[in-house]
Amino acid sequence: MLLQAVLLLFVVRRSAAQFPRQCTTAQSLLQKVTINPTYCILVTPPGPNGSLPVFANASYYDVFVWMHYFASQRKDDSTGPDYAHEGAGFLPWHRLFLLAWERTLQRVSGDLTLSLPYWDWRDAENCQVCTDDLFGAYQLSELGPVSSGSIFAAWQITCTRDAEYASQGMFCAGKGEGPLERRPGTHDRFHSPQLPSSEDVNYCLNMSEYDVFPFDRHANGSFRNLLEGFADPQNGHTSNFSTMHNAVHIFMNGSMSSVGSSANDPIFIVHHTFTDSIFEEWIFLHNANEMDLPSQGATVGHNREDFMVPFFPLVRQAEGMLPANTFGYSYDIGDNQLFWDIFFPSLLSSAQQAWPWIICSFIIGAAISLAVCGIVKRVFHKNGAKNNTPDELQPLLPKKEQSYQ
Numbered sequence: 001m002l003l004q005a006v007l008l009l010f011v012v013r014r015s016a017a018q019f020p021r022q023c024t025t026a027q028s029l030l031q032k033v034t035i036n037p038t039y040c041i042l043v044t045p046p047g048p049n050g051s052l053p054v055f056a057n058a059s060y061y062d063v064f065v066w067m068h069y070f071a072s073q074r075k076d077d078s079t080g081p082d083y084a085h086e087g088a089g090f091l092p093w094h095r096l097f098l099l100a101w102e103r104t105l106q107r108v109s110g111d112l113t114l115s116l117p118y119w120d121w122r123d124a125e126n127c128q129v130c131t132d133d134l135f136g137a138y139q140l141s142e143l144g145p146v147s148s149g150s151i152f153a154a155w156q157i158t159c160t161r162d163a164e165y166a167s168q169g170m171f172c173a174g175k176g177e178g179p180l181e182r183r184p185g186t187h188d189r190f191h192s193p194q195l196p197s198s199e200d201v202n203y204c205l206n207m208s209e210y211d212v213f214p215f216d217r218h219a220n221g222s223f224r225n226l227l228e229g230f231a232d233p234q235n236g237h238t239s240n241f242s243t244m245h246n247a248v249h250i251f252m253n254g255s256m257s258s259v260g261s262s263a264n265d266p267i268f269i270v271h272h273t274f275t276d277s278i279f280e281e282w283i284f285l286h287n288a289n290e291m292d293l294p295s296q297g298a299t300v301g302h303n304r305e306d307f308m309v310p311f312f313p314l315v316r317q318a319e320g321m322l323p324a325n326t327f328g329y330s331y332d333i334g335d336n337q338l339f340w341d342i343f344f345p346s347l348l349s350s351a352q353q354a355w356p357w358i359i360c361s362f363i364i365g366a367a368i369s370l371a372v373c374g375i376v377k378r379v380f381h382k383n384g385a386k387n388n389t390p391d392e393l394q395p396l397l398p399k400k401e402q403s404y405q
């Protein structure tokens with residue numbers, strides 16, 4: 001444990017385009033086939049007549065699929081937010097979810113420097129990570145699984161039948177329910193016309209309020225609601241279109257498009273890391289902290305002090321508002337990415353506005369330094385003159401030899 005704490009390095013999440021194939025595929029495969037020895041999944045809740053809950057084993061990967069599926073359940077069959085979506089806790093919840101996944105991946109692979117990659121989907125016209133080298137190619141003419149040339153073609157997905165489990169009074173049991181499906185770009189374009197643009201992201205980042213009442217999909221002028229994808233990136237008002245994060249899920253038109261099963265697709269990870277990187281930029285730009293979360297008034301599971309469902313050990317929503325470096329990770333922001341798009345122009349304009357103050361401060365500082373130097377010099381000069389005795393001038397010579405003559 002101590003060794004792990006010492007070796008827990010600061011990791012940098014990089015673009016999936018730079019991610020070596022071996023890491024993307026081999027580590028994903030490893031966690032898909034290895035049974036998680038620490039956690040199992042809840043299949044049947046305890047009954048009212050005292051019957052015990054039923055649990056099942058699942059792979060490392062499928063435990064995360066199940067967690068996301070379980071968090072997508074709605075309390076008491078309400079139509080409002082679930083435990084992780086359509087509410088103020090959407091971003092903190094997914095931040096901690098990815099972090100737990102990243103650390104699990106590091107542990108399973110034995111490589112503590114491993115980090116989750118991201119897919120920068122701004123201005124994309126197609127799924128750039130849908131290649132057999134990365135997450136699996138596809139053919140528009142064929143409906144169904146990802147390309148047989150992809151390592152993910154053999155994956156069996158799970159937790160896809162919400163209604164069926166609910167009708168049986170059960171939860172997802174983690175059983176294989178078919179192949180991973182993805183048909184990017186063949187979605188209903190009326191409700192989600194395009195992938196998010198750079199302008200959309202910039203608009204989002206400039207929103208000052210993290211979230212506003214009613215803290216759900218109907219919140220207007222809310223950074224969270226806009227980034228989640230229930231508002232218009234032109235004005236921040238709620239919209240019937242799927243935008244931002246939601247638009248990317250819809251665009252994939254397959255396993256990614258339904259909330260409960262979306263984590264089956266490894267693209268879920270690279271999509272959410274990029275969403276998290278935008279959240280990270282927003283935290284920095286707006287100096288955000290846990291006080292930006294509502295203390296009350298949001299759906300259960302989304303308030304500041306609420307615990308994230310179904311995390312164990314328990315984690316408060318407030319903790320998910322901490323900056324990424326608190327958790328030991330950051331994002332690699334390269335050319336044409338968020339630093340140059342957002343930070344640099346704002347730093348430049350701040351510097352332009354502040355230059356008279358900077359020059360004034362420099363002149364005043366220089367004047368004060370000169371004055372202090374002058375005073376110090378005078379004091380030393382006086383003291384030097386006062387102590388200028390023959391003893392000090394030639395301290396190593398005996399009194400009678402205090403001259404070289």
Ligand SMILES: [Cu+2]
Pocket residue numbers: 068084085094
């Ligand atoms: Cu989610």
